[in-house]
Amino acid sequence: MPRRHDPERRQRIIDAAIRVVARAGIAGLSHRSVAAEADVPLGSTTYHFTTLDDLMVAALRQANEGFARVVAAHPALSDPESDLPGELARVLGAWLGGDRTGVELEYELYLAALRRPALRPVAAEWAEGVGALLAARTDPVTARALVAVLDGICLQVLLTDTPYDEAYAREVLTRLLPAPGTRDGRGPGSLPPPTAG
Amino acid sequence: MPRRHDPERRQRIIDAAIRVVARAGIAGLSHRSVAAEADVPLGSTTYHFTTLDDLMVAALRQANEGFARVVAAHPALSDPESDLPGELARVLGAWLGGDRTGVELEYELYLAALRRPALRPVAAEWAEGVGALLAARTDPVTARALVAVLDGICLQVLLTDTPYDEAYAREVLTRLLPAPGTRDGRGPGSLPPPTAG
DNA sequence: ATCCCATGTGTACGAGCGTACATAACGGGG
DNA sequence: CCCCGTTATGTACGCTCGTACACATGGGAT
Structure with missing residues (x-):
């Protein structure tokens, strides 16, 4: 009967x-399915997380860091000289293009x-986090709009089995930027050749 | 033992x-909860809908008509002379502002x-339906973008307990229109006073 | 060294679930 | 009028679930 006194038990359950x-x-x-997956007895999951909601809160908070990791892997997002819509569309493509189970x-x-x-x-934390990241490149209202459209594009891809179209995403994101296309010298409305299916 | 031979049994179950x-x-x-709600025996729900997925497909298809009804109640949406972003923002407000349980x-x-x-x-049917409605007022790419941002705004409202801000929605939707603001004479970039953070 | 309590463990109960199936009523076609 | 397949009904089986609880354990405070 090993593993009495297991200091990281809680984390392993998450x-x-x-x-x-x-x-x-x-x-x-369920408490049982998680217990089986973590190879701990049932009582252990109910002890650390009385409610399944508790467990979901912890899981969502940790899962959010997955997206943050993808964002961190694209430092150009924070570079004020970079093409913001293009970078955002690329990051989204990297996220959606990888293992779909992570996104799901x-x-x-x-x-x-x-x-x-x-x-x-916790959901609000995530939206605010991404929003704050983007607000540093534009303004709060535009940042919220960008987050909304990112969410909307993801939904369309995930819910209707439509493949992700990076050029389309870049075009839509470009239109959302406030001033009349002076930010990066590329006016809206001219679709570049579709580089992604 | 009434209601032997009930021709609309199936519809009442939905x-x-x-x-x-x-x-x-x-x-x-569950088959049982639906049976109780419809006041029919358990065997009746399992007979008409072998799988819960079958039942959900029928329910979603019927629920979609709820949104269509809201759209139909705003004929200005189809009027080429009307302010499309403004009308869309108003429709969304009417939908979100009513009984929240319907939207949920x-x-x-x-x-x-x-x-x-x-x-x-079925989800794709809904997106395509709204998209087709909007494509008649703009173009297919813009229509898809509008649907995406409508979805995104709804998500933000429903998931983070943020109140719906119609002026914000109108602003965002306006920016999505393709040509440089010549459609309704109102150029983008002029933010109405921020009524919500 | 001892005590105490946070932590870990095993088991049981009652409820709800999908599913299967034997049987009963109905009503249109012969 | 009768017959038969579609529709409707009731019940039972095996399973998983959340929850509760009594008991074991071990390390930090004293």
Whole structure:
């Protein structure tokens, strides 16, 4: 009977919960399924997370860092000289183009806030975080709009099985920038050749 | 033992399913809960809808007509002389401002397509329907962009408990229109006073 | 060294679930 | 009028679930 006194038990349960949601969705999340995935007894998951909501809050907060990691991997996003819409479209492509389970996982937890008020503050944290990042390059209103359209494009891709079109995303994001196209000298309306399907 | 031979049994089950989802969410949807809500025996729901996915497809398809009804109630949307962003923002306000359970219901079924491939064609139908409506006023690319940003704004409102800001929505939608602001004579970039942070 | 409590473990209960299936009523076609 | 397939009904099985709770354990404070 090993592993009495396991200081990182709680963290390992969160990791297991994320793997469970990635594999089976929120519908497959239960104290038992997480316990099995983490290889701990049932009582251990109920002890650390009395409610499944508690567990989801912890999982969503940790999953959000996944997107933050993708953003951090594209430092050009913070470079004031770079083409903001182009960079955003590229980052989105990198996120959506990789393993779809990662995106599904984050979105499933994110969207679960619709019915679970406990998750809403965490969802708001994420939106505010991305918004703050973008606000540094434009202004708060535009930043919120960019976040909204990023969300909307992701939804269309994930919900309707449409492939992601990076050129389309860049065009839409470009139109959202406030001033009449003076920011990067490239006026809106001229679609570059589609570099991504 | 009344109601042997009930020709509209199937439809009444769909209506009951929608009420169940509106009240308890998809997590509360089961053959039994629907049977209780529709006041029919358990065997009746399993007979007409072998799988819960079947039931959800029928419910989502019927729920989509709810939004279509809101759109139909604003004929100005189809008037080529009207201010498209303004009308869209108004329609969205009417939808979000009413009983929130209706919006939650439709979005919950819509978002369920993320994990249930059976729902994806129905979700795509909805997006294409709204897109076609808007394409008649602009062009297909802009129409898709408008749908995306409408979705994104709804998500932000529903998921983060932020109140809906119609002026903000109008501003964002205006920026999405293709040509340099010649469509309605109102150029982008002039922000109305920020009524929400 | 001892005590105490946060942490870990095993088991049981009652409820709800999808599913299967044997049977009953109905009503249109013969 | 009768017959038969579609529709409707009731019940039961096996499973998973959240929850509760009694008991074991071990390390930090004293």
